[in-house]
Amino acid sequence: MADHYRSEPIEALRLESVDKVYGTEDNPVRALDSVTVGLAPGSFTAIMGPSGSGKSTFLQCAAGLDQPTRGRVFVDGAELTGESETALTKFRRQRIGFVFQQFNLMPTLTVYQNVTLPLRMAGKRSDRDRTTAMLRQVGLADRMGHRPSELSGGQQQRAAIARALVTDPRVIFADEPTGALDTKSARDVLQLLRSSVDHLGQTVVMVTHDPVAASYADSVMFLADGRSAGTLDKPTAETVAERMTHLGDEVHMQDASADAGRKVVGL
Amino acid sequence: MSMIALAVSSLRHRKSTFVATFLSLFLGGTIVMAFAAMFDTGTADGVDSTTSEALVTMASVVGGWGLIIVAFAVVSTLTMSVRQRSSEMALLKNVGATPGQVSRLIVGETLAVAFAAALLAVAPAALTGKILLEILQETGQAGEQVGYVFGPVALSVGFAVTVLGAATAATVAARRTSRMRARDAVAAAALEQSGMSRKRKIAAWVFIALGVDLGVVTATVFNGEGVDAMQTAGQASIWFAIGLALLSPALLRMVTNVVGALLSRLGAGGWMATQNMRQRVHQMGGALMPIILFTGIATGTLYMQSIENAAAPVANTVTTAEEAQTIETLNLVVVGMIALFAAVMVINTLVSATTYRRQEFGQQRLAGSTPQQVLRMVGAEGAVLASAGVLFGSIASIATVIPYSIARTDSVLPDVTVLLYVGIVSAAALLTLASSLGAARKTISTPAVEAVAV
Ligand SMILES: Nc1ncnc2c1ncn2[C@@H]1O[C@H](COP(=O)(O)OP(=O)(O)OP(=O)(O)O)[C@@H](O)[C@H]1O
Ligand SMILES: [Mg+2]
Numbered sequence: 157m158a159d160h161y162r163s164e165p166i167e168a169l170r171l172e173s174v175d176k177v178y179g180t181e182d183n184p185v186r187a188l189d190s191v192t193v194g195l196a197p198g199s200f201t202a203i204m205g206p207s208g209s210g211k212s213t214f215l216q217c218a219a220g221l222d223q224p225t226r227g228r229v230f231v232d233g234a235e236l237t238g239e240s241e242t243a244l245t246k247f248r249r250q251r252i253g254f255v256f257q258q259f260n261l262m263p264t265l266t267v268y269q270n271v272t273l274p275l276r277m278a279g280k281r282s283d284r285d286r287t288t289a290m291l292r293q294v295g296l297a298d299r300m301g302h303r304p305s306e307l308s309g310g311q312q313q314r315a316a317i318a319r320a321l322v323t324d325p326r327v328i329f330a331d332e333p334t335g336a337l338d339t340k341s342a343r344d345v346l347q348l349l350r351s352s353v354d355h356l357g358q359t360v361v362m363v364t365h366d367p368v369a370a371s372y373a374d375s376v377m378f379l380a381d382g383r384s385a386g387t388l389d390k391p392t393a394e395t396v397a398e399r400m401t402h403l404g405d406e407v408h409m410q411d412a413s414a415d416a417g418r419k420v421v422g423l
Numbered sequence: 424m425s426m427i428a429l430a431v432s433s434l435r436h437r438k439s440t441f442v443a444t445f446l447s448l449f450l451g452g453t454i455v456m457a458f459a460a461m462f463d464t465g466t467a468d469g470v471d472s473t474t475s476e477a478l479v480t481m482a483s484v485v486g487g488w489g490l491i492i493v494a495f496a497v498v499s500t501l502t503m504s505v506r507q508r509s510s511e512m513a514l515l516k517n518v519g520a521t522p523g524q525v526s527r528l529i530v531g532e533t534l535a536v537a538f539a540a541a542l543l544a545v546a547p548a549a550l551t552g553k554i555l556l557e558i559l560q561e562t563g564q565a566g567e568q569v570g571y572v573f574g575p576v577a578l579s580v581g582f583a584v585t586v587l588g589a590a591t592a593a594t595v596a597a598r599r600t601s602r603m604r605a606r607d608a609v610a611a612a613a614l615e616q617s618g619m620s621r622k623r624k625i626a627a628w629v630f631i632a633l634g635v636d637l638g639v640v641t642a643t644v645f646n647g648e649g650v651d652a653m654q655t656a657g658q659a660s661i662w663f664a665i666g667l668a669l670l671s672p673a674l675l676r677m678v679t680n681v682v683g684a685l686l687s688r689l690g691a692g693g694w695m696a697t698q699n700m701r702q703r704v705h706q707m708g709g710a711l712m713p714i715i716l717f718t719g720i721a722t723g724t725l726y727m728q729s730i731e732n733a734a735a736p737v738a739n740t741v742t743t744a745e746e747a748q749t750i751e752t753l754n755l756v757v758v759g760m761i762a763l764f765a766a767v768m769v770i771n772t773l774v775s776a777t778t779y780r781r782q783e784f785g786q787q788r789l790a791g792s793t794p795q796q797v798l799r800m801v802g803a804e805g806a807v808l809a810s811a812g813v814l815f816g817s818i819a820s821i822a823t824v825i826p827y828s829i830a831r832t833d834s835v836l837p838d839v840t841v842l843l844y845v846g847i848v849s850a851a852a853l854l855t856l857a858s859s860l861g862a863a864r865k866t867i868s869t870p871a872v873e874a875v876a877v
Pocket of ligand 2: 211
């Protein structure tokens, strides 16, 4: 362990043996089962797996929106310890950006106000030029004064990405960010995430069902039944689709895939 | 049939909205039936003429005022609940429901709720009526031997008012929603774009003018006429308050413009509160209405009575001690009933409106707001609502207090205790803040991720 920290830069995200159990004691649902992952800064990772495999749970535990039942989560070397919602919120404000399938912009605020809201909540001043530049980058320079209900889905999602970027977080999490969008808007959103990695050095973790969306990432991590089921580097839509169809088989060979997973995530 | 089935199933999914509608109809129905029972009792065989007259007067005068306020509250609650559901309605239209079907859905649901409310109001109304009669007998206004009757008038008036009134209000509210195009309705649910209708503005000014007129009549025509001045004075602030309540979105906008800049400087919570109030004058205005009514009517009526108690008897009118007693009882019953009703409306409206914002609070928390910041925002909004409600309620009460003081004591300002006013204002502020903060606290106890997933 000590070696690991000395020889490599601090990981942007690290999960150590994370379990998440929902439900009652008599009827537990194990959504995450000892998941261990480490992601390098400046990487773009897609998370894939069948419905109910624990992708959203993984993202929420990693992003401090939910607390693991067991295990530890580190963001940029800082441990996410969940005492209270307030503490978790303050942790997230400094280190984490989140993009949701349903955008989750505030309906009463303009695009500009929405984008600067996280800074305002943190009691920080927002830099007008920087925010404007950010909005120009996501193609919304002429929509700053509009409210979310006056925008298309793709525009709303781009505003949400600008909001996630504005605090300059260590990691951006996105849960099916293109799930509610048409093909063209989806491509714009994926290109934005890609360019935040390439040009700003952002770290992005994105859950998706779409092999084409996954092909924008540097690597894909597969989940099945709450367990890590291997990874795939330099994914293309074809290799991802191929792997997804065989994911069922792989769950039965958990040991093998866990080994493979370990190699790729650098354990 | 399918629409009725849909209506019943959707009842289950919008709990807080329906609770609000139900409560206003239930309480309204109880009050209307209880007073209508005085009519049943007073017109029964073998009741002496004095008792009969006292009871029928009570039923028609007091019941009449009650009716107006109940109708007003029910309409505003229904409008709020239809507004809260406009995005759901838009969704129905998107999947192919015709505007007619959407209207029938709203009216059908409201009828179901109104009928249940009226039915459940029968027992408490019968009890309230009995207590009312006992009070009247104890103060000697009704003969001891008069038997209590809760009969056909109570039931028919109660059901007619509750069910028909609700259906009419729902039809009007539904027409507005169902006329909107589907896309606009989704947008309107998120953001209000429409102003107040012309009809509403006209109605508001008519009520205000009526209130002022009654005040002027009190101060001039009834000057020196003793307790008779109450006939006009008492109503003046009620009409004035209803008029101002109708204007509440505009009034709230005015107040927000004045205090917004200051509030925005009090941190992120205050800033969010200002943005919300700017964008949602109608929704927030709905919560302002009952605060204005509560303050205006309670202040007006209670001060009128305390001016009366302090005033010297007028030489040329003969008011016996007994009559004075009757009047005081009547006033206290009226003000008690209306104030209680308005207080419940304040709680009702704020709890429903706040609970409805669950998703929005969730989104705000996901954007980096701590629970305390959400509560501070709700608290700031509550403080503005309470201040505005108290301010305009007090203005409405002037229509009763000053004219009555002129009529009875020839001085503009009454020489009575200010403690009563402090009590009313504190009650209004406490009710507003406690209901909105209490509901917000409960609403944000759900994890944010769950709250945003509708
Ligand atoms: N709040 C909850 N309470 C109980 N069980 C839950 C809860 N949230 C998720 N689960 C369960 O945990 C498992 C993983 O759910 P999760 O939402 O993470 O799946 P997912 O991979 O994101 O699926 P999808 O692709 O459908 O979004 C599922 O079996 C789900 O039913
Ligand atoms: Mg999911």
